[in-house]
Amino acid sequence: MKCLLCENLSFKIICKSCETTLLTPSFYKREVEEGFYNYSFYSLSELEDLLSSKYYFFGDKIFNILAKLSFEKFASTFHYNNEIISIPIDDHSRHEFSHTAILAHALNSKNIKAQYNVLKATNIVKYAGKDKEYREKNPRRFKLTNIYDKTTILCDDIITTGATIREAKKALEKKNNKVLFSLTLADAKL
Template identity: 70%
Template sequence: MYCITCSKLSLYIICKNCQNTLLKPVFNKREIEDGFYNYSFYPYSEIEDLISSKYHFHGDKIYNILARLSFLEFTKKFKIDEQILAIPIDDHSRHNFSHTAILAKHLKSSIITPKYNTLKAKNIVKYAGKDLEFRQKNPRKFQLTNIHNQTTILCDDLITTGATIKEAKKVLEKKNNKVLFSLTLDDAKL
């Protein structure tokens, strides 16, 4: 197999050299609502082609690499004195795998437990390339099951306007859940 970034022969879809040099995460913080933050690891422009792999059969391999380099490393440094649920935003498997479930899986630790199939969008609308006005007029209409009175974090692959994350946060809070922050692989505003 050849590395998709440098085209050199590799045992991995992204070779170890490219993982260590091109995909070194940088922790970024953005306030998306008063006192509520999203943390991301890459500027969207740097991994745009890798993010779009979620629409292809090999995307799960790429998402596992990105999640291992960023989300897993985050869990090694994150400390809190309570148990937390990691909630993937709309962890559907429309493309043979769920990219948000892969991200949540890499957050698993002694204090973070991924909780799958709990926050699902009833409105399957594509936001790619759409502005904030379109996103606000076409909410995802999330449905939450089996989570109440918990401390949570949200995870998704990309933050653009923050509309999806804010909508998901509100749905969780209606069931008396505390949402500490959200984590995304990348930020379109970086």
């Protein structure tokens, strides 16, 4: 097989050389609302083609590599006194796998445990290429199940305007959950 990025022969879809030279994550912080932050590992320009792999059968392999390089590495160094639940935003599997579930799973560690199928959008709307006004006029209307009085981290692939993350945070807080922050692979504003 050939590496997707450099096209050299590789046993993996992205070779080790490209992982270390092209996919070394940085750490970006953005205030989503007063006192609440999102942390991203890449700018959108660094990952745009790879993020679109979520629409293809091989996308799970790409997301597993990106999750290992970023979310898993973050979890190995993050410490908190209580147990935290990582919650993927709308972890549907319309394309054979859930890219947000892969990200949340990579956070599993000593005090972070992923929970799946608990935060679902009841309004299935695509935000790709849409502006802030469209996103705010067409909320996802999240439904939350089985999570009460917990400390959580939200997980998504990309932050654009922050509308989805703010809406997901509000859904969790309605059931007395504390949302520490959100994590995304990429930030569209960078």
